[in-house]
Amino acid sequence: MDITFFTFTISAFVTFLTVIDPVGLAPIVVGLTSHFNPVQRNAIVAKATFISAGIILFFAVVGRFLLDRLNIQLYAFNVAGGVLLFMMAVDMLFGRPSGAKETKEEEEEAMTREDISVFPLAIPLIAGPGTIATTILYVGQASSHPINLIAVGAAIICTLFLAWLAMRSCTLIIKYVGKTGILVLSRILGILLAALAIQFVLNGINTFAHVNNFIK
Template sequence: MVFTTRAFVTFFTIIDPVGLAPVFIALTAHLNEAQRRAVITRAILISAAIIAFFALVGRFLLDRLGITLYAFNMAGGALLFLVAVEMLFGRSSGTRRTAAEEEEAMTREDISVFPLAIPMIAGPGTIATTILYVDQALPDPFKLFSVAAAIAISLLAAWIVMRHSIWIMEHIGRTGILVLSRILGILLAALAIQFILNGTLTFIHTSGLLR
């Protein structure tokens, strides 16, 4: 139960469905309703495919590159902490979009791939989180199902938020979204530190430093 709750909170926070509302409105201001629906569906499907790919072959890639799990735990935790700092202080940490990417996003016709799917939804933080949680879940099928459910629910929430983004902005406003993002940022920062601690403890035990 603890693992399931932690997985859901982590994926919901890193994908940040509520935070997508103002971005989606800004990027699709020139589109009609039918075009917006098409963009939303494509973005979610592309994001799901990317996440599924790294869930299946992420550990294989790590093994082939000679990256240990505890090293990836620490690196993933550091990356998630940068995202948390971005959410808490409203600063760009570079984990989502750079200035050049921001400018390109305004000129590209298909925004479902960039910047919505990559890197807003299935960005580096989401990919790292997916690999970490899948590895922690193996070989327990219930835990694997919990990770899959957490990802699916978070993507569904992202679809719903983008679909009703105008209504959300009218009723919650930017202030409400900022407050929620700050709260989620605190939770994500704590989870990020936990990943780093887990990786550090695993390194200490496997290297025999305590002997």
């Protein structure tokens, strides 16, 4: 197997896994579905997963088109996306709720909604700004090597499956891992996301420098 393809695949999977944070969804789902029975919870989780998959697919297909129509170069989006992901990483490291996923007002509104599969589970907890930015970034990087699109698709599918599994098993995760374990894992993933975010920014700056002949 091509080492570049393998590295790209691992990078895409780790980034999506960190941004979506399947295990971190467990306590949120427990809180939001406390008044539902297990059958209803499972139906909500399945619906949220399919809706978020549709949203991610939409931006994977039209994301680069939107950037081109807005005359936004991919290196600029690399820098902007890297900054957004870095902000999310900082929130994860300090155990703060990320505004890129859900604001306090949105969280309060969600507690009063009957159908939470679309909001806030699918949007913004799973397919939020960070996930959308990551999708456009990796699809843009893979456009010059179509085989890498398979890696991006596989990374998204695997992460969404893990998210579905974690949300479906949320009560077991809370029971055996506990909130402390989830926070520890979230901080570890936050460190990885911070490093990946910085790499996106550096890649964008490097591409900008080459395009404008600052580096030959």
